[in-house]
Amino acid sequence: MILPATLLPAVFFYLFAGMCVACAFMVIAGRNTVHSVLYLILAFVNAAGLFVLLGAEFLAMILIVVYVGAVAVLFLFVVMMLDVDFAELRQGVLQYLPVGVLVGVIFLAELLMVVGAWVIAPGMPQSISAPTPTTISNTEALGRVLYTQYVYYFQAAGLVLLVAMIGAIVLTLRHKPKVKRQNIADQVARTKETAMDVRQVKSGQGL
Amino acid sequence: MLEFWTSYLWPLIVIVAQSLLLLVILLVSIAYVLLADRKIWAAVQLRRGPNVVGPWGLLQSFADLLKFVFKEPVIPAGSNKGVFLLAPLVTCTLALGAWAVIPVNAGWMIADINVGVLYIFAISSLMVYGIIMAGWASNSKYAFLSAVRSAAQMVSYEVSIGFVIITVLLCAGTLKLSGIVAAQDTRFGMFGWYWLPLLPMFVIFYVSALAETNRPPFDLVEAETELVAGFMVEYGSSPYMMFMLGEYVAIATMCAMGTILFLGGWLPPFPVAPFTWVPGVIWFVLKALFMFFLFAMAKAVVPRYRYDQLMRLGWKVFLPISLAMVVIVAAVLQFGGLAPKG
Numbered sequence: 001m002i003l004p005a006t007l008l009p010a011v012f013f014y015l016f017a018g019m020c021v022a023c024a025f026m027v028i029a030g031r032n033t034v035h036s037v038l039y040l041i042l043a044f045v046n047a048a049g050l051f052v053l054l055g056a057e058f059l060a061m062i063l064i065v066v067y068v069g070a071v072a073v074l075f076l077f078v079v080m081m082l083d084v085d086f087a088e089l090r091q092g093v094l095q096y097l098p099v100g101v102l103v104g105v106i107f108l109a110e111l112l113m114v115v116g117a118w119v120i121a122p123g124m125p126q127s128i129s130a131p132t133p134t135t136i137s138n139t140e141a142l143g144r145v146l147y148t149q150y151v152y153y154f155q156a157a158g159l160v161l162l163v164a165m166i167g168a169i170v171l172t173l174r175h176k177p178k179v180k181r182q183n184i185a186d187q188v189a190r191t192k193e194t195a196m197d198v199r200q201v202k203s204g205q206g207l
Numbered sequence: 208m209l210e211f212w213t214s215y216l217w218p219l220i221v222i223v224a225q226s227l228l229l230l231v232i233l234l235v236s237i238a239y240v241l242l243a244d245r246k247i248w249a250a251v252q253l254r255r256g257p258n259v260v261g262p263w264g265l266l267q268s269f270a271d272l273l274k275f276v277f278k279e280p281v282i283p284a285g286s287n288k289g290v291f292l293l294a295p296l297v298t299c300t301l302a303l304g305a306w307a308v309i310p311v312n313a314g315w316m317i318a319d320i321n322v323g324v325l326y327i328f329a330i331s332s333l334m335v336y337g338i339i340m341a342g343w344a345s346n347s348k349y350a351f352l353s354a355v356r357s358a359a360q361m362v363s364y365e366v367s368i369g370f371v372i373i374t375v376l377l378c379a380g381t382l383k384l385s386g387i388v389a390a391q392d393t394r395f396g397m398f399g400w401y402w403l404p405l406l407p408m409f410v411i412f413y414v415s416a417l418a419e420t421n422r423p424p425f426d427l428v429e430a431e432t433e434l435v436a437g438f439m440v441e442y443g444s445s446p447y448m449m450f451m452l453g454e455y456v457a458i459a460t461m462c463a464m465g466t467i468l469f470l471g472g473w474l475p476p477f478p479v480a481p482f483t484w485v486p487g488v489i490w491f492v493l494k495a496l497f498m499f500f501l502f503a504m505a506k507a508v509v510p511r512y513r514y515d516q517l518m519r520l521g522w523k524v525f526l527p528i529s530l531a532m533v534v535i536v537a538a539v540l541q542f543g544g545l546a547p548k549g
Contacts, residue, residue, distance in 0.1 A: 061325035069332025
């Protein structure tokens with residue numbers, strides 16, 4: 001029995017890819033929105049598995065840390081807190097169907113173009129993507145490209161995120177004049193003299 | 208057939224055997240870590256702690272285990288059954304999974320992956336799901352409030368832990384856990400480990416690790432005076448035990464991380480004769496136990512934080528300090544000519 005060396009990666013690829021597609025389907029098919037988000041998380045984890053198979057372990061871990069560990073937690077929060085009426089949500093399905101189909105068709109066409117380019121011109125992917133040097137780990141390779149060749153784009157992306165963050169703060173910050181606020185410095189600076197007032201209370205007289 | 212044996216079956220058997228060995232050792236150690244936790248706590252309060260089962264109470268954890276396993280698991284009627292039962296499994300599996308990459312001695316780990324630190328970080332960021340799922344699926348107010356608190360707490364302190372890890376990575380120049388330990392192997396012995404040059408970060412790491420594992424004084428998730436038992440309030444028997452196990456394994460992971468990042472992993476305190484005779488794994492265990500002793504003492508002597516104080520500490524104290532430290536460390540390494548050669 002002779003097994004090709006690609007057997008094990010192939011098995012894992014189909015496992016991760018199949019799970020990913022199945023979970024993605026359950027995200028839109030699930031009746032309970034919290035279950036949908038949990039399936040979305042599983043889909044992310046499977047996608048991370050696919051990244052590991054591609055040899056992009058840094059991307060895989062970042063996908064889990066950022067998307068699963070932070071973004072999906074916020075999703076889950078919102079979905080758990082909101083009181084979603086499922087029956088009402090389902091009524092509008094037919095109305096949005098044409099738009100959904102259009103988006104789906106565009107995605108399909110783009111995917112076919114990518115796969116088509118790959119089949120028709122096998123040399124093309126090599127010309128676009130620089131292969132990872134074998135002497136250094138892919139984290140280091142990514143760092144070298146990101147901080148040398150693309151450093152301005154990287155900084156620009158950071159700036160965009162900063163603007164988004166400041167925008168969110170500006171939109172949600174409300175100054176309520178009547179709310180009492182804590183001043184930590186004041187609290188820490190309190191001493192026995194400022195905080196306590198010791199008095200001798202005479203019996204029968206009070207203060 | 209021979210090829211199939213040498214290239215697939217034999218490596219599979221080896222890795223399964225290694226994993227089982229690691230799991231058994233880890234679980235037995237956790238049983239005694241739990242006992243140590245209770246004993247230290249008791250000693251601080253001038254009590255004896257568990258002392259009935261076995262000599263000096265040494266078998267207490269196993270008695271507890273049997274009690275949990277033989278009890279009837281109760282699933283609340285209004286709960287979401289699947290998610291309710293999945294939550295403890297998720298917590299326990301993730302916590303144990305982190306140990307696959309932790310090197311307890313030179314070359315002693317299941318997998319020495321290139322992104323070991325990130326893997327542990329990713330696993331610890333996933334740990335929050337066990338708690339959120341439990342809180343939501345229990346269909347109980349206390350459990351849900353606790354889940355909300357916990358999620359906010361863990362996400363907040365992950366930020367500062369992330370920055371602490373980044374400073375260590377800057378100094379070590381590698382994401383491999385074994386590489387980080389190797390980078391601390393200098394002729395200064397224990398004074399070359401990162402706890403001394405990065406002392407503020409070590410303190411931040413320790414406090415954030417307490418918050419990340421929901422240990423006192425940051426155990427607001429399980430604050431019994433306000434939330435009964437928090438997200439575990441509806442759980443009993445084996446599912447409860449799995450939460451408890453997951454929590455203690457996560458604590459052990461954090462101790463191991465502290466050991467690797469700041470205390471030189473398996474390195475002896477001084478690179479001279481009598482210290483170098485002792486096997487590395489013993490140094491590793493001793494250092495991890497020291498970290499755990501710090502955890503246990505914090506539980507015994509520090510009163511619980513208020514929730515807003517917790518959030519303030521995370522976002523307004525630790526985040527600016529750790530951000531500044533990342534910049535300072537990077538600048539010192541770059542302009543002091545100390546940067547690791549990549």
